[in-house]
Amino acid sequence: MFKRPENAVNFLKDAGIKPSVQRLRIYEFLSKSIEHPTVETIFNALSPEIPTLSKTTVYNTLKLFQEHGIIMVVNIEDNETRYDADTSFHGHFKCTKCGRVYDFPLSLEHTNTIGGLENYTITESHYYLKGICSNCK
Amino acid sequence: MFKRPENAVNFLKDAGIKPSVQRLRIYEFLSKSIEHPTVETIFNALSPEIPTLSKTTVYNTLKLFQEHGIIMVVNIEDNETRYDADTSFHGHFKCTKCGRVYDFPLSLEHTNTIGGLENYTITESHYYLKGICSNCK
DNA sequence: TTATAAATTTGTAATGATTGCAAATATATA
DNA sequence: TATATATTTGCAATCATTACAAATTTATAA
Numbered sequence: 362m363f364k365r366p367e368n369a370v371n372f373l374k375d376a377g378i379k380p381s382v383q384r385l386r387i388y389e390f391l392s393k394s395i396e397h398p399t400v401e402t403i404f405n406a407l408s409p410e411i412p413t414l415s416k417t418t419v420y421n422t423l424k425l426f427q428e429h430g431i432i433m434v435v436n437i438e439d440n441e442t443r444y445d446a447d448t449s450f451h452g453h454f455k456c457t458k459c460g461r462v463y464d465f466p467l468s469l470e471h472t473n474t475i476g477g478l479e480n481y482t483i484t485e486s487h488y489y490l491k492g493i494c495s496n497c498k
Numbered sequence: 499m500f501k502r503p504e505n506a507v508n509f510l511k512d513a514g515i516k517p518s519v520q521r522l523r524i525y526e527f528l529s530k531s532i533e534h535p536t537v538e539t540i541f542n543a544l545s546p547e548i549p550t551l552s553k554t555t556v557y558n559t560l561k562l563f564q565e566h567g568i569i570m571v572v573n574i575e576d577n578e579t580r581y582d583a584d585t586s587f588h589g590h591f592k593c594t595k596c597g598r599v600y601d602f603p604l605s606l607e608h609t610n611t612i613g614g615l616e617n618y619t620i621t622e623s624h625y626y627l628k629g630i631c632s633n634c635k
Numbered sequence: 636t637t638a639t640a641a642a643t644t645t646g647t648a649a650t651g652a653t654t655g656c657a658a659a660t661a662t663a664t665a
Numbered sequence: 666t667a668t669a670t671a672t673t674t675g676c677a678a679t680c681a682t683t684a685c686a687a688a689t690t691t692a693t694a695a
Contacts, residue, residue, distance in 0.1 A: 381671095381672065381673085383673070413673080413674075414673090414674090415673065415675065416674095416675095417673080417674065417675075417676095418672085418674070440681095440682080
């Protein structure tokens with residue numbers, strides 16, 4: 362289970378990112394969210410608070426976060442890029458009915474028991490499932 | 499390891515798809531390919547053989563194949579959608595250096611040992627890794 | 636075979652997410 | 666306080682994908 366940093370300012374600083382208002386709000390929103398929001402969702406959610414916010418800033422900021430390794434990209438549908446503040450090894454389940462994306466735990470054994478990749482360096486691993494969630498049944 | 503159907507005409511028919519020239523060539527190309535091609539790649543490869551081929555046809559055909567369950571979408575980068583004729587349970591490894599996408603075997607135990615998804619119906623599972631392949635090291 | 640209907644393919648225009656870029660603003664430094 | 670640097674912003678450009686209607690091909694019925 363993801364434990365979101367209680368002090369986002371220090372968390373960003375520790376990651377080498379200067380905590381501007383925009384960056385802070387975007388990180389906070391993402392770390393509080395359980396829905397794995399898209400750029401659109403983030404932008405719409407923060408626009409009221411930060412009326413001058415630009416969508417380009419959201420893109421820039423998320424890219425910056427990625428480069429510093431504090432968020433990950435969730436690529437399930439080819440037409441919607443989602444973001445996740447939880448960078449630990451875990452899986453995603455997308456319900457094809459309600460569209461929600463859920464997290465689920467995944468043990469590291471999964472990666473370790475993979476054959477056929479001897480001598481490959483693994484830097485990222487992504488696991489996702491699709492189907493119908495219990496709510497929608 | 500994927501065993502490509504030796505008779506593509508019958509394979510398409512069995513899947514309920516009328517085997518037009520375009521559909522046949524596209525399926526054949528995809529099933530012979532090990533590179534998990536994009537629409538662009540497929541289009542460029544087949545244009546010489548089928549000079550009137552339209553990119554829209556490639557899109558339409560791949561969507562049709564998906565709907566009939568004979569191909570799967572490989573979504574690793576958010577800006578490149580790839581396709582795979584192998585619909586069996588297996589993983590993908592993308593080398594971030596050379597850009598190639600490799601298959602690797604994955605046992606079904608992986609899916610079965612997942613906790614936290616009791617009462618969820620799973621219809622699709624995708625597993626991919628990123629890193630550096632042995633060739634690039 | 637020939638006319639007619641249905642399916643498929645095609646080209647072009649529209650859409651929509653993402654990126655490039657340069658101006659504007661804010662922050663840090665001398 | 667002036668100057669340099671970093672950040673944000675808005676708008677235009679790009680690029681993959683989709684919508685759509687015309688053109689072509691294939692199947693069906695007379």
